[in-house]
Structure formats: structure tokens, C-alpha cells
Amino acid sequence: MTPRRFSQVLVSASPGDAVTNEALALRPALRLLGESDIFARYYDPSLAADVLPLDEYGRRAPSGAPGAADDVLVVHGSIGEPAVADFLAGRPERLVLRYHNISPSAPFRTYDPVFAALLDEGRREVAALRPRVALALADSGFNAADLEAMGYAGVRVSPLVVDPADLCKLDSHRPTAEHLRTRVEGPVLLYVGQLLPHKRPDLLVQAFHVLATYVDPEAHLILVGPARLPGYRDAVQHLVHELSLPNAWVAGPVSPEALAAFYRRADAFVTASEHEGFCVPLLEAMAFDLPVGARAAGAIPETAGDAALVLPLDAGPLLMAEAMAALLHDDDLRAGLVERGRARLATFGPERATAAFVGHLEELA
Amino acid sequence: MVEEPAASPDLDAVLARLRSKVEQRRRSGAYPPGLEDGLEEHFRRIVAHRATPDFTGLRARLAALDERAHFSAGRIHAQSERPGGEVLHRVVAKVVARQTQGVLDQVQRHADGVRDVLGGVAAALEDPAHVHADLVEQLDAVLERLAWAERRAVAAEATAADLARRVEQLEASSTPAR
Numbered sequence: 001m002t003p004r005r006f007s008q009v010l011v012s013a014s015p016g017d018a019v020t021n022e023a024l025a026l027r028p029a030l031r032l033l034g035e036s037d038i039f040a041r042y043y044d045p046s047l048a049a050d051v052l053p054l055d056e057y058g059r060r061a062p063s064g065a066p067g068a069a070d071d072v073l074v075v076h077g078s079i080g081e082p083a084v085a086d087f088l089a090g091r092p093e094r095l096v097l098r099y100h101n102i103s104p105s106a107p108f109r110t111y112d113p114v115f116a117a118l119l120d121e122g123r124r125e126v127a128a129l130r131p132r133v134a135l136a137l138a139d140s141g142f143n144a145a146d147l148e149a150m151g152y153a154g155v156r157v158s159p160l161v162v163d164p165a166d167l168c169k170l171d172s173h174r175p176t177a178e179h180l181r182t183r184v185e186g187p188v189l190l191y192v193g194q195l196l197p198h199k200r201p202d203l204l205v206q207a208f209h210v211l212a213t214y215v216d217p218e219a220h221l222i223l224v225g226p227a228r229l230p231g232y233r234d235a236v237q238h239l240v241h242e243l244s245l246p247n248a249w250v251a252g253p254v255s256p257e258a259l260a261a262f263y264r265r266a267d268a269f270v271t272a273s274e275h276e277g278f279c280v281p282l283l284e285a286m287a288f289d290l291p292v293g294a295r296a297a298g299a300i301p302e303t304a305g306d307a308a309l310v311l312p313l314d315a316g317p318l319l320m321a322e323a324m325a326a327l328l329h330d331d332d333l334r335a336g337l338v339e340r341g342r343a344r345l346a347t348f349g350p351e352r353a354t355a356a357f358v359g360h361l362e363e364l365a
Numbered sequence: 366m367v368e369e370p371a372a373s374p375d376l377d378a379v380l381a382r383l384r385s386k387v388e389q390r391r392r393s394g395a396y397p398p399g400l401e402d403g404l405e406e407h408f409r410r411i412v413a414h415r416a417t418p419d420f421t422g423l424r425a426r427l428a429a430l431d432e433r434a435h436f437s438a439g440r441i442h443a444q445s446e447r448p449g450g451e452v453l454h455r456v457v458a459k460v461v462a463r464q465t466q467g468v469l470d471q472v473q474r475h476a477d478g479v480r481d482v483l484g485g486v487a488a489a490l491e492d493p494a495h496v497h498a499d500l501v502e503q504l505d506a507v508l509e510r511l512a513w514a515e516r517r518a519v520a521a522e523a524t525a526a527d528l529a530r531r532v533e534q535l536e537a538s539s540t541p542a543r
Contacts, residue, residue, distance in 0.1 A: 110412065113419040206404040214395055231415040238411050238505060309376060316401045318390075322383040336374035 002365050005061060005071040006030040009088070011081040012042040013051045016256060018162065018280045019076050019100050022139075024050060025161045026074075029354045033361065034071075041084050054087055061093075068092050072364060075129075076100060080122025085129075094134040094364060097152075100160075101143045101277025101298075102126065107197035111229040126150060137360055140299035143277050158357045163350040164283035172261035176254070180265040186218035186247070187328040190266035190290070192259065192281040193273065195227035195236060195250070202236050203272040207320035209243045215325045219247060221270075224262050226253035263288040268327035268334070270294070272320060274313065279303050283348055286341030291334045293320075293327045305347075307340035309333070397523045403515070410508055414501060420491050427487060434476045436469045438462065 008027070013020040023038050027050075030036035037060075043051040061068060069092040075084075078100040088095065102123050105116040127150040136152050138144035139160040147155045180188075189208065193199050201223050208221040227233035233250070240248045254262065269285030269292045276298040283303065285292050292308035294300050295315050304310060309323055326333055390396045397403075443454035458465070 109419070111415070113421060117421065202408050206401075206408065209404065210396075210400065214390065232412075235408070235411045235415050239408055242407070242411065242505075242508075306376065309379060311380065317404055318387045318396060318401055319383060322386050326379065326383060330379075333374045333379055340373065 002070070004067060005035045005093075006033050006074065006361065007036060007057065007061070007071070007093075008038045008074045008076065009054065009057075009084065010038065010040040010043075010051075010076045011079050011084050013038065013040040013047050014044045015046055018160065018278070019078050020047070020051075022098075022161045023076060025163070025350055026354060026357060029358050030074075030361075033358070041081055041087075054084065057087070063090065063092050070094070072096055072134075072361065074098055074361075077122075077126050077129075078102060080118050080120070080125050082121070082125075085125045088129065088132070095129065095132050096361065096364070097126070097129065097133045097136045097147075099126070099136060099138045099143050099147050099155075101140075101146060103196075103198055104275055107275075108229070111197065111231045115228070123150065134364060135360060137357065140278050141302055142299035146277075156360055158360055159348060159353040160278050160280070161350050161353040161357060162280055162283065162348065164280065164287040164345060164348065167256060167260050167263065167284055168287050170257050170260045172264055173255060173258035176258040176261040177264070180261060184220055184222075184265065186220055187216070187267045188220045188222060188265055189268050189270050189324055189328065190262055190285070191221070191223045191225075191271055192262070192269070192284065193225045193271060193279075195223060195225050195233050195252075196229065197232055198273065198275040200272040200274050201250075202239060203317065203320070204270060205236060205239050205243070205245070205248060206317040207270075207272065207324060208248055209245060210317045210321035211324045212245060212247060215321055216328065219324070219328060221245075221248045222251055222262060222266070223249070224251045224254055224259060263290065266290055268293065268324070270320075270324060270327065271300075273297050273300070276300050276303070282308060283345060286338075286345050289338045289341065291327045291337035292341065293323045295320075305340075305344050307337060307344035309337065394523055394527055397519045399519065403519070411505075414504055420487065423487055423490075427483060430483070431480065434473075434480055436473050436476070438465050438469060441465070 008023045008030070010019060010023055013023070027036055027038060038051045039054045039057045040051050041054045043053070061071065071093045072095075073088070073091060073093040074096045075088065076098045079102060103119055105119040108116040108119065126147070130151050133152070136147055136155045137158045138147055138155050139158065141157050144155040144157050191201060191204055193201075195201055204221065204223070208219070211219055223236075233252075237250050240250060251262070263284065266285075266288070267290070269281065269290045271279070271281070271294045273279070273295065274297045278299050279294075282292055282294065282300065286307060292304060293311070294304060294308055295311050296313050300308075301310055309327060311319060311323055315323075327337075328334075387396075438458070441458065443451050443458060445451045445454055
């Protein structure tokens with residue numbers, strides 16, 4: 001039978017989050033196939049018009065209703081949540097697992113053992129879901145391999161539905177842009193991402209210390225993104241202070257307009273992350289014509305393609321500092337990477353990614 | 366006219382060049398010996414006293430205690446291996462039921478109180494605000510001074526080595542040819 005509903009289920013939904021953005025971007029296409037809403041266990045109140053509480057699903061689609069078993073639930077997997085696992089266990093619909101990766105727990109144990117346990121539980125939940133999943137769609141080859149390691153077979157890679165150029169359409173937050181214009185002199189390296197241990201902003205600060213001390217004292221490093229673990233953020237901030245780096249700035253979470261201002265002011269984008277399921281900021285940076293430098297972690301090589309200076313995963317602060325200097329001052333390298341970045345972006349069009357995703361779903365019909 | 370694309374960078378060559386620059390700076394002494402390890406160790410020191418202890422074992426033991434914290438006279442068994450013993454125990458239990466219940470009520474109230482206190486202590490320990498901020502700051506200050514002293518020591522070594530090298534060069538260049 002043809003499914004009538006193609007609902008999406010998330011553990012949590014928040015503005016600016018890549019998984020939430022993808023769910024919102026997919027919804028119009030799914031609504032062409034049938035009824036489609038987004039349900040989340042937790043969601044930011046600002047999304048109340050777009051996201052429904054998970055409890056609401058059962059009221060709208062009673063599990064004993066005729067045809068319920070033919071309907072489709074697209075489950076976005078990115079973290080563990082027992083309530084969502086229980087919900088799915090009681091539903092008859094066919095499940096499509098959209099896997100965005102679950103971060104490894106080890107880097108978190110020092111700072112938040114409870115959160116680390118939640119990540120471990122998340123992986124167990126994804127593995128336990130396997131017999132129920134009719135179709136597994138990973139948004140990168142790296143994530144597909146991760147699913148296969150958990151026992152999944154026939155995993156398809158369907159690119160993340162993302163439009164990195166969206167940010168470019170925004171006006172810059174004026175006070176932020178003004179601050180950056182008047183208070184930040186010299187070349188700027190920008191990192192955008194969560195301030196979490198597996199993203200290694202601490203290593204970025206170490207590399208920046210080498211750059212600022214021995215190579216380019218005028219350079220700046222700005223770290224933008226939320227910090228879930230206060231202890232880790234405190235430690236990174238303290239490292240900046242202890243290494244006497246007045247040109248390093250841990251800016252924290254910002255609005256999309258302020259983020260646009262940071263991207264516009266930056267001269268290069270850098271990350272030292274050691275685990276990425278996709279890494280949207282690489283593409284955002286390319287959309288702002290920034291040369292990109294990263295380490296070959298997780299999905300970074302496949303997301304960046306040949307449009308970034310990708311260092312080996314074991315690159316330390318010295319090699320990273322030289323790479324930072326090259327990204328800031330080697331004009332040929334900068335121009336080449338920017339040009340390749342534009343070409344790379346063209347391969348990540350949201351329309352194409354949506355069509356690919358829907359094409360996979362139609363196979364279920 | 367079709368515009369020619371900019372010359373594409375050979376990223377392998379760029380990487381090789383960067384590695385070579387690192388080696389040059391190492392060899393020339395621009396980078397002090399042990400710089401990378403020192404930085405990593407530096408961050409480990411900072412992290413060491415910001416780690417959050419794992420309370421999952423404590424919580425499990427508290428949960429187990431909760432399950433055993435309900436007292437009832439009905440759970441006092443009356444079985445006996447002696448003939449008529451079980452009947453006798455039941456009779457005695459009935460006779461002293463009021464006193465037994467009184468004792469159990471007092472114990473229950475005490476256990477509830479202890480459980481509340483333990484729960485409060487566990488919650489306070491788990492509270493992220495439960496950090497001795499003053500001690501952490503003092504420790505940071507000490508570590509900062511230690512790191513400064515270590516950096517000075519490393520810098521002094523490098524300077525001494527550099528001076529020795531220059532003296533040798535000077536001596537070599539000023540030695541008259543025989």
C-alpha cells in the first residue's frame with residue numbers, strides 16, 4: 001500500500017541546528033507525497049509553529065488506525081533519548097533512519113559523564129532499531145560506514161539537505177560588524193562550531209599560540225559557537241588567558257546575523273576537529289569565499305573534497321600554525337581554494353539533495 | 366572569451382612545503398624544543414581540576430537503597446522448624462503488633478529522613494556549581510606561575526644553546542689560518 005504519512009521525528013529541535021534545518025527543508029517535499037509534520041521530544045519554543053511535541057503524534061495517528069503500518073516515520077538519529085526509543089518501539093510504521101552520526105562518548109567523560117552515557121545509549125538505541133528500519137540513509141559515507149559497523153546493511157548515502165548560501169543572504173548584525181571593523185585589526189582566522197572536546201578548539205588555540213608567537217603576531221583567532229560543557233569552555237578560555245593571547249576570542253553562541261558578520265570579517269576558516277559526521281561550517285565558509293583549513297577527521301575529507309587544505313589527522317600545533325599562516329598569506333593558495341570552494345558548493349545544492357532523499361523514500365512506496 | 370581558471374594549488378605540494386617549514390624552524394631553534402608536548406601538557410593541567418566526577422555509581426547505590434527503605438511487619442517471617450513454632454510466632458506477632466508497628470514507624474521516619482539528606486548531598490555534589498571556585502582560581506594562579514617558570518627555563522636553555530652556537534661560529538671564523 002502507498003504510505004499516506006511521511007512524518008519526521010527528532011530528539012530535539014532548535015533554531016540553527018543542522019538536523020532541524022534539514023527536517024524543515026525536507027518537509028515541503030514530503031508534503032507532496034502525503035501528510036507530513038515534524039515531531040520532537042524537545043524543541044525550542046521559537047519553533048512551536050513548525051514542530052509538534054512527540055506526544056501529539058499518537059493522537060494524530062493512532063497506532064491501530066488502518067494503514068498505519070504502511071506509513072513512514074523518518075527518524076533523525078543524532079543523540080540518544082530513551083523516550084524516543086520507547087515511542088518508536090510502540091509504533092507500527094515503517095522506519096527510515098536518517099543518520100547524522102552520534103558523537104563518540106570518550107572525549108566527554110572527563111567533563112560530563114552523564115552526557116557521555118547518553119551518547120553511548122544513543123548508539124545502543126540506533127543498533128537496537130536495526131530490525132525495524134526499512135531504509136537507512138546516512139548523510140555522508142563516513143556516517144554510512146558508522147551504521148554498517150553497528151550491523152546495518154544496504155545503507156544509502158544521501159547528502160545533507162543544506163543551503164550554506166542561506167547565511168550569505170542575511171544582513172550582518174550591525175553592532176557585531178562594527179565591533180569587528182573597529183576593534184579587530186589584522187588577519188582573522190574563524191572557527192565556527194560547538195565548543196566541545198571532540199571538536200578540539202583547544203588544539204586550535206595551541207596552534208594559534210604558535211602562529212601568534214613565532215610566525216604572525218598580528219593574527220586573530222575567533223571561536224564562534226555554543227558550549228554545552230561549562231567546564232570545557234572554562235578550560236579553553238583559561239588556556240587562552242594563560243598563553244597570553246589577547247588576539248584570541250571565544251565569542252560563544254551568536255545569532256545568524258552575527259554569524260554572517262563574523263564570516264564576512266574573517267580571512268580564513270579553520271577547524272582542528274577530530275570527529276565530524278558532515279561539518280556544515282566548511283560549506284558555509286566556502287559560501288563566504290573563505291579558504292578553509294581542517295584536519296582529515298570523519299567526514300571532513302568527503303565534505304570538503306579538494307576545496308580545503310586538509311591536514312593529516314595527527315597534525316599538531318606546529319603544522320597547523322604553518323597551515324594557518326599559509327591560509328592567511330599565500331595568495332595563490334587562497335585564490336585557488338576560494339575558487340574550488342565555489343565549485344564544491346555547487347555540488348551541495350539543497351534541491352538536488354532533497355530530490356535524492358525523496359527518491360530513496362519513493363522506493364518504499 | 367572564456368576566462369581561464371586560476372592555477373589550482375597542488376595541495377600535496379603545499380602540505381610538503383608546510384612540513385618543510387616546520388622542520389626548518391625546529392632546526393633553527395625558532396621553535397623551542399618540546400613546544401608541542403609542552404602545549405598539550407599545559408592544557409591537560411588546566412583540564413585536570415575541571416573534570417566532573419562520575420556519580421553514576423553513587424546514584425545506582427542510592428536507587429538500591431530506596432528499594433529497601435520501606436519497612437513492614439508483614440515482611441517479618443513466622444516460619445519455624447519446631448512443631449507449632451509458626452503458630453506461636455504468629456500469636457506473638459499479633460500480641461506485640463502495636464509495639465512492632467510503632468518501632469517500624471519510627472524507623473521508617475528515620476529512613477525517610479536519611480534518604481532525603483543523602484539525596485540532597487548527592488544533588489549538591491552533582492550540581493555543576495559545586496566547585497570550589499576560590500580554590501580553582503588559586504590553583505590556576507599557581508599553575509600559571511609554574512608554566513611561566515617552565516617557559517622561562519625552556520627559553521633560557523634555548524638562548525644558552527643559541528649563544529654557545531654563536532660563540533663557536535665566532536671562534537671558528539676568528540681562528541687564523543695556519
